[in-house]
Amino acid sequence: MLDKAALIVESFRPTGGPYRLAELARRTGLPKPTVHRLAADLVRLGWLERTDDARYRLGGRLFELGSLVPRRRDLREAALPFLQDLFEATRETVHLGVREGMEVVYLERIHGHDALQLPSHIGHSLPLSCTGVGKALLAFCGTELTEEVLARPLPCLTPHSLTDPARLRMALENTQVSGLAYEEQEAVLGVSCIAAPVFAGGDAVAALSVAVPRARFRPAQLAPAVRTAALGLSRMLRGGI
Amino acid sequence: MLDKAALIVESFRPTGGPYRLAELARRTGLPKPTVHRLAADLVRLGWLERTDDARYRLGGRLFELGSLVPRRRDLREAALPFLQDLFEATRETVHLGVREGMEVVYLERIHGHDALQLPSHIGHSLPLSCTGVGKALLAFCGTELTEEVLARPLPCLTPHSLTDPARLRMALENTQVSGLAYEEQEAVLGVSCIAAPVFAGGDAVAALSVAVPRARFRPAQLAPAVRTAALGLSRMLRGGI
DNA sequence: TGTGTCGTTCCGTGTCACGGAACAAACATT
DNA sequence: AATGTTTGTTCCGTGACACGGAACGACACA
Numbered sequence: 283m284l285d286k287a288a289l290i291v292e293s294f295r296p297t298g299g300p301y302r303l304a305e306l307a308r309r310t311g312l313p314k315p316t317v318h319r320l321a322a323d324l325v326r327l328g329w330l331e332r333t334d335d336a337r338y339r340l341g342g343r344l345f346e347l348g349s350l351v352p353r354r355r356d357l358r359e360a361a362l363p364f365l366q367d368l369f370e371a372t373r374e375t376v377h378l379g380v381r382e383g384m385e386v387v388y389l390e391r392i393h394g395h396d397a398l399q400l401p402s403h404i405g406h407s408l409p410l411s412c413t414g415v416g417k418a419l420l421a422f423c424g425t426e427l428t429e430e431v432l433a434r435p436l437p438c439l440t441p442h443s444l445t446d447p448a449r450l451r452m453a454l455e456n457t458q459v460s461g462l463a464y465e466e467q468e469a470v471l472g473v474s475c476i477a478a479p480v481f482a483g484g485d486a487v488a489a490l491s492v493a494v495p496r497a498r499f500r501p502a503q504l505a506p507a508v509r510t511a512a513l514g515l516s517r518m519l520r521g522g523i
Numbered sequence: 524m525l526d527k528a529a530l531i532v533e534s535f536r537p538t539g540g541p542y543r544l545a546e547l548a549r550r551t552g553l554p555k556p557t558v559h560r561l562a563a564d565l566v567r568l569g570w571l572e573r574t575d576d577a578r579y580r581l582g583g584r585l586f587e588l589g590s591l592v593p594r595r596r597d598l599r600e601a602a603l604p605f606l607q608d609l610f611e612a613t614r615e616t617v618h619l620g621v622r623e624g625m626e627v628v629y630l631e632r633i634h635g636h637d638a639l640q641l642p643s644h645i646g647h648s649l650p651l652s653c654t655g656v657g658k659a660l661l662a663f664c665g666t667e668l669t670e671e672v673l674a675r676p677l678p679c680l681t682p683h684s685l686t687d688p689a690r691l692r693m694a695l696e697n698t699q700v701s702g703l704a705y706e707e708q709e710a711v712l713g714v715s716c717i718a719a720p721v722f723a724g725g726d727a728v729a730a731l732s733v734a735v736p737r738a739r740f741r742p743a744q745l746a747p748a749v750r751t752a753a754l755g756l757s758r759m760l761r762g763g764i
Numbered sequence: 765t766g767t768g769t770c771g772t773t774c775c776g777t778g779t780c781a782c783g784g785a786a787c788a789a790a791c792a793t794t
Numbered sequence: 795a796a797t798g799t800t801t802g803t804t805c806c807g808t809g810a811c812a813c814g815g816a817a818c819g820a821c822a823c824a
Contacts, residue, residue, distance in 0.1 A: 298591035348589015349646025350539035395604040405590020
């Protein structure tokens with residue numbers, strides 16, 4: 283029963299809803315009466331909400347609980363000042379992401395009034411190989427995982443996404459040397475990105491990035507800012523000042 | 524059974540853990556074998572995690588789901604640029620909060636390297652009457668709720684918290700006239716705060732605030748910035764530019 | 765060695781989750 | 795207006811599985 287409830291809640295990814303009852307039954311593969319009963323329980327618990335037109339969406343209680351997750355909250359809290367610095371230095375959309383399995387999960391995204399239309403919402407996950415943050419993490423996470431990713435077919439979000447393992451391997455090697463990862467229209471058309479890993483010990487525990495409309499992408503000017511922020515956060519996590 | 528699982532998850536508020544098995548049994552009032560079985564299920568679902576010392580804490584999946592909650596995500600997304608403006612104008616800790624029942628829930632908090640030690644974590648809730656954001660919301664949320672709050676005993680976080688209904692009523696009337704709410708050491712000793720409501724239609728749907736160490740609290744300089752940010756966000760939510 | 769608390773496993777009991785069937789209401793199509 | 799379709803909802807008999815007391819070994823402390 284817990285599994286069924288979780289199935290319902292997870293079926294709201296990645297949009298959060300709202301969905302109708304029949305829609306939920308279809309998405310989860312559960313019988314309609316079962317969804318009806320469980321959804322009612324979840325609403326009572328505040329995990330789901332009913333919209334004015336009687337559809338279901340994820341509920342506020344879930345937000346409150348999710349915000350408390352220690353591993354996420356602590357890293358986000360520590361990183362925020364550096365994300366601020368990075369934003370003020372670049373005036374562009376900046377990201378904080380971590381690796382979760384073979385994907386990148388975004389913990390924070392800061393932008394000004396001219397927000398880019400990006401798929402990198404907070405809590406959203408994307409393939410490691412298609413994003414700057416993902417490549418920065420992948421380049422510094424141990425050989426076995428790198429090989430695992432390279433072995434599988436590479437996911438493809440745009441026509442520019444890297445699908446050739448050899449090219450990805452080369453990009454990762456460059457990143458390992460330079461400490462910077464680049465991405466050009468591989469996640470969204472028209473948007474380029476530069477990222478740097480954050481270390482706490484040997485491996486990368488997170489990565490920062492700046493996403494910029496392709497037209498005004500100037501890597502040489504962004505690189506020092508991203509690197510500085512990432513190094514600053516790394517030092518902070520190491521327990522420094 | 525869903526209720527028991529929810530009880531376990533909710534028992535992690537407000538810290539997020541980690542807690543030992545026996546600790547969870549005590550906090551929830553459930554028998555130890557029951558907690559053991561349910562917690563194992565929750566770990567399998569990613570809603571809880573086990574620390575290296577075998578304790579339980581809230582899991583990453585919960586963060587991802589919570590970030591998708593539409594009502595929260597959309598407001599936060601819309602407000603972020605204005606929070607940025609407010610932060611850059613004041614260089615102090617800025618908040619975005621909404622009302623949830625008779626409490627305020629914080630959706631976002633932005634700060635620099637000199638972060639204040641505040642209880643206003645994202646997702647955390649505090650009494651309406653003890654915070655600047657709460658008072659701004661309370662002053663513009665309809666008479667019936669205001670009276671409800673004033674009728675009950677006022678919660679008390681510090682010796683400076685308002686416990687006299689008459690004084691709170693006066694403060695709210697001032698806020699209704701000026702469009703600004705003040706709070707001085709009522710939530711945390713040594714920290715003062717100024718807040719402004721955000722409107723979308725008749726009632727306040729959110730509020731912004733700036734929290735400042737009491738020593739350098741200069742309301743006259745903060746007021747225009749907070750008001751400007753709140754009005755800008757209000758216009759944006761009304762579908763403006 | 766004794767005493768407390770810990771996490772974990774077992775298993776008989778009884779409960780409550782389950783979902784097919786049937787329902788009315790809303791909408792779409794002709 | 796008549797028909798068909800999809801919607802959300804309720805009912806209820808059946809059986810699976812959640813439940814938690816009891817007992818276990820491991821560990822810490824005195």
